Each structure stands twice: as C-alpha cells, then as structure tokens.
Amino acid sequence: MYRIEGWPVTFRIPGLRLGLVCLAAASVGLSMAIISISKVLLVLAVLPVLLFCRRLPADGAALRKMWAPLFATLAVFVFALSLLWTSAPLDQALGALGKYGKFLVIPALLVLIRTRQEAFHALVFFLGAQAFLVISSWLLYFQVPIPWATSKMARDYFAVFSSYLDQGIMSAVLAAVFWHLRRLVPDRRWFYAAIALSLLALGNVFIVFMGRTGYLVGVAVVSLAIFWALPRRYRLASLLVPPLLFLIVFSSSEKVAQRLSAIKIEVSEYSVKPEFRTSSGVRLSLWKTSVEAIAQKPLIGFGAGSWLTEYNRIERLKNPGHQDFGPKSHGNPHQEFLLWGVQLGVGGILLLFAFLGAVLLDLRKMDRSVIWACQSVLLALVVSCLSNSSLYDAYIGDFFCVSLGVLLAYGFYSREEDERQNSGGLEPSTNVKTGG
Template sequence: MRHIHQATPATILLKNTINVRLVIICMAAASVGLSMVIVSIAKFLLLLCGLTTLLLSRRNQQGIQPPPTRFTHIAVLLCLLAFAASLLWSIAPQADALASLAKYGKLLVIVLMVSLIRDRREATYALGAFVVAQVFLVASSWMLFFRLPVPWASSNMAASHYAVFSSYLDQGIISTVFAAVCWHLRELAPGRFGKNAAVLLALAALLNVLFVLDGRSGQVVAIALLSVAIMWQLPGKYRAAVVVLPFLLALGLFLSSTKVRERLSLVKTEASSYSTQGVSSTSTGLRLGYWRQALTVISERPLIGAGVGSWRSEHNRLQRIQNPAHQDIHGVGTPHQEYLQWGVQLGIPGILLFCGLMLSMLKDTLRMEKPYARAAQSALLAFAVACLFNSSLYDAMIGDFFCVVVGLLLALGLSKASHEVVATPELKPAP
C-alpha cells in the first residue's frame, strides 16, 4: 500500500500544486529588456523564492534536486568570493566597494534560474514568457520608428533613437540575442506555423538592430552571431570560413545599412581624433582613455588589483596626476570594458577568473542537445563580445539580461523533460 504524504509548504513551493515558483521564474524571464523597475522587482522575488525554497526544504528535510550545471555554479561562487575577499585591500571608499560587490551579486541570478527550474516543461514556459516580452520590445521599437504612439516608452532615447525602455546600446544587444534564440530554437516553436513565425521574429529583431537602432555594440554583436549561425549551417569542411565571415558581413552591412555605415565611420573619426589630438570627449575617445588608465592600474597592481569598487578612485588619482585641477567624478563608474574592470579590481588573476567564468558556462553547454547548445553558446558569445566595449555584467540593465538569459538557457538545455524526471523513492519503515 502506498504511503500518503501530507502536503507541506515546501512541497507546494517545489512541486506543481500551487506553482508560485514558476510564476516568479516567468516574471524574471519576461522582465529583462523592460523597465528597470520591473527587472528589480522580478529579481527580488526570484531571490526571495530561492531563499524560501531552501529554508522550507531544510526545515521539512526535503532535499532540493541538485542543479544540472557543475562548472557554472562553482565559477559563480569563486567570483563572488574573490570580490568579497578584495574588500580587505580595496582602496575604494566602503560605500563604493559594497555597492560594486552588490552589483556583482546579480551572478546569483544564473544559479537561481538553474536551481529553481525543475524540468524542461518549466523552462519552456519561462522561455515563452521571455519571447512574449521581447516581441513586445521589438514591436514597440518598430512603432517608434514609424512614428506611431508608444505611451509606455520610458527611455529618453525613445523619440530620437527608438529605444523603448533603456539605451539603444542595451536594446541593440538584447534584441540581437533574442534573434539568435528565435533562430536556433525555431524547430521547437509550437504550432503548424511556429517555425516560420520564429524565423520572422528573428529577422524583425535583427533588422531592427542593423537598420533602426544606433548602437554600435549591438551591430558588432549581430555580426558575430550571424557569423557563427552561418558557420553552423555550413558543412564541416567549410566551417573554417568563419574566420573571414565577420569581415564579409561587416563589409556587406557597411554598404547596405546607413546606420552601420554612419556608426562605423564615426568610430574611425573619433579614434583618429583621440590619437592625433587627444580628444577624449567622444564615445570612442572616452573608452580609449579609460582603457589606457585601466591598463596603467593593472600594471601597477598586477597580482591583486586595487580591490572591488576601486575604478572611480583610481581614475580620479590618475586624472589628478595629469591635471591637478581635475574635478573628481562621482558614482562608482566603469572603464567601459568588463575584462579590464576585473583587472583593475582583482589584477591579472581577475581577468583570468572572468574568462574562466565564461568558459565554465561554455563547458556546461557542451552537454546539451544541439539546438539548446547553440542558443546558449550564442548568448555567451554575445556576452563575451559586448564586454569588449562595455561593462556588460556590471551595468544594471544589460547585466541583468545576460544573467537571466544565460541561466534560462542553461536550465532549458540541461534539465530533463517532464516524463524523464524520476520521483524520489519513498523510504520504507525499518522492520
């Protein structure tokens, strides 16, 4: 005779009786790319759900199914421990150091997404919520482009640059990743016309990035993801062409897209002005100046860095050396390059740690089936490329986006289908 267990708060939260957990996961998946207020609320609920699940399961002696990722979780933990340890030698004011540590805490979102999603059915629901929200975002941008009323657009770049909730830089990267997810998972789209709809969505998002939005980072990310998507479609013996594909795509877009041509030409002009005249007031000039300062800090403290949250203090110090009348910048700030930012704070080991974090995620994707692996690897490639030009993990909107999406795609690819989940065997009383 089967033993009947009484439902507890833990079983309600962990199973499908009243699936508050899944609702919160879907909210988190849908929030990224929308208003920052919605993102913050979703992150808070996700953290609360994770803590409640952990506490209730321990109280009721119910184990949580171990997450399927092995390398990513360890890498996230090591990164957070390294930043926490650097509080001991950080030259930053305590407020700056703690604020920076809290910003890197968003890495826990990856762990939470993977740990709270129990099977592929739940991951698919979360993916659906993500797609619906991204369709809303892309459609809103196209409406702005065609001068249709979009009363929910809260970005100060809405009228001029067609960004809906954030900057055109963030939205360009976000929509490019969305296009890649639609393309690589198109075979999984439900319905008779699901595959065609997924391809159309990918095309609409990609055209929006390349011909409507102004973000150069999004355009570069789009070229990178297009290159690997084409490579994966080629027979094995032709895949070496991926070396020249980005250059061919960049040339084709330069000739066909006014947006791409204007923005890439502007990079050349701004870089030339910085190198010949020292003009650092432009977007490219500022980045080049910041990167030079970051390399100086790393060369001065190559082994342990200046500690978490130290960029502002180091930037002001170097500026005062060049100009004693320099007015200190306020806020923590970034050098607009994630790799160098980790180097400033943790030295050369910090750069290696950041690369190790991405490699650990890549290692986990190698255990996935092909469509899921390619979608997750595209998101990782977008993250790696975006971090070359921006602090894409540290920054609020785009950092939250990548943590949620990477966590969701890892959970989707590594979790089992619902019918494959094996129930925990019941313990029989001792004779």
C-alpha cells in the first residue's frame, strides 16, 4: 500500500506491483518486445513510489543499505552528464544513454520487491522463463518446429529470440544459477529438477550453440562451482581446474574444438596482415583503435555514444579512404571495458569495476547459495565483457541486469527477515522453505 501525502486516496496495488516485477523477471527469457514493454512498465510503477512517497516503505530499505543500486544509478547519471561534452551526434548520444538506462532496472526491482516471498516469486518467474528458453532451443536442435521462435538464427543456430552468442552466455549463467540455488527449493523433486535443468543448460552451451564466448563463460562458471565445492585445503589446487576443463571440452567436442582453434588461426592471420576478414580480426582492430582513443582523452573520455564517431575519426586520419562505419555495422568495439573507456575515460572503466565491486560488497552475510549464484553471474559478465559489449547490447545486457536485481533482492530480503526473526522482531516466517 502506498499513501500519497496530500491526496485524498490510498493506493492498494500490491498485486499489480508484484505482477510487473514478475513480468520484468520473466521478460529476459522471452522476446525483445516483451523486454522493452516490461522495462517501461517497471519504470512507470516505481516512479510514483519515488516521487510521491515521503519515505520509502519499510521493506524498501534496500536503497539505503545496499551499494549496487547506488552505483547502478550513478553509472546512468555519469553517462547523462557526459552529454555535455560528447562528440557524438545527439541521436547516437541519447541512444547510448538509453542503452545504459537498463542499469536502473536493478534499483527499480529493489524498490518494488518488498519481502522475501515477493523476491521468491520474481526468482521463480525468472528461472521459469529461462528454463522455457533452454527447452525451446533443445527442441529446435532436434528439428521440432516451435511457432514462438522469432530469431533469424532459429533454424540454423537454434537461438529462439536473440542470437546463439547471447543465448550461449545466458545458458551458461542459468546452469550456474540453477546449480547453486537447488538447495533453496521446497522439496526434493524440485531439487533434482534444478539439477536436470542445470545440466540441460550446460548442454545448450557446449552441444547446441557455437558461441565461443559461451564456451569460455561455461568453463568459468563450472570452474567456480568446483572451487566452492572443494574443501578449503584443496582450493589452491582448483587453479588447475579451468585448463583441465578446457582440455576436456576441447577434446570431447569437435564443434568446440573447431570454433576455439579458429581463434588461433584468425589471430595469426591478423598478425601477418591486419584485415577485417574474421571475427577475431575485427575485434583486434576495434580494440586497437579504442585504446588509441582512450589515450587521446583519458580523463573524461569523449562522452556518451562517442565510440563510433571517434573510431571513424581516428581511422580517417590513418587512411583518408576509410569508409565510415554506421551504427548498424559496428556500433561498439565488442569489448565493454574499452567502450566505457572511450566514452568516460579511465574513470569510466573504474566506475564499471566499482559497480561490480559494489555487488560483491552487498553479498556479504547473504545466504551462501545466493552468494555463489550471484558471483557466477558476475564472473560470466566479466568474461563476456572481455570480448563483447554485453551491457551495452540489448537482450544480453537486460538479462544480466535483471538476473542481478532479482538475486540481490532475494538475498537481501532473506537476510533482513532472518535478522528480524532472530532478534525477536517478527513471528516465524510463513514464507516458502529454503532448505534443501
């Protein structure tokens, strides 16, 4: 219930509020149109709370006690501030600001979710939609036609709504989240269902899809899961796990071996003759020019949406015959950290690391399963950002923001309610059990 001071009405809309939260949580397993609609509705739902309530609801204390929503909002503010000095055309600058506006989903979820029970509902909708996505891609893999597959890559690459690159990364994250959260389900049947879905998602990564970033993320999250599973005295030996997993995957899958071997070939070709002929060659060229742009303006960068403008400018200086890239060809360097560096300078890169660190800081004292799941999401985000602009891009960026928001909300409100119960402030909770 939200009472708007000075108005002769009281709004009682917990069902609508929770419905919008669950829609946002589920949307990142569905089409881009649903994602866009859910984000707009989420903003419309949270604005009355922030504008008209003199204080946030008691259960909305997440904004006062957590660092991640603060740094997520700060990132959007800094990008908005950089409009004052951006070298990009206004439409591209505003477009970039809009893309990073997805960061606001994190504080929005933390405002609208007010209890552990509501966070649990959001988590169920998020995982349910992701499970639907995984099963749908397996159906495509086995040549079962599904009418809801709208991606251009559905027929040949088995991606349902986006691309095999996005869905490979998302499947790797989902495998880790299902695995770590399996002990939070109320009974053993769902416990084993979570394990089965984790294995299905992992199979998606290494069998169904051909995205090389997905392979790397898959190896990374499995390595982290093994690290947490090992006794403390053996965790130093877990440093050997990633290369061993890499060798196992490389030797057991011809598709993986071919795709990863192609990286070495592409890099070798580029070192002999730098050309835009291969995926690796494109990335190396974009990264090199991005570093040059950062070096030219390292303090504040060139402003929001400026990467394309600065890339074309630097390349024209090198080669007067350079044909400018357009936003639909290469609108980013396929590397998130360099993208922030070009737009906001070295401070922008530090700001991105500060956001990641803020999430880690907020995970303190949360349930161990939530900590491990959220750390897996962060690790996947870092790995994917090293070879893609995962936060800038649509769909995959929304997926990461929603997954972090939902997990942080569940972990935070679980911790808050447990602390109040232990201090005698509440009666024993009637929420869903979180035991294994």
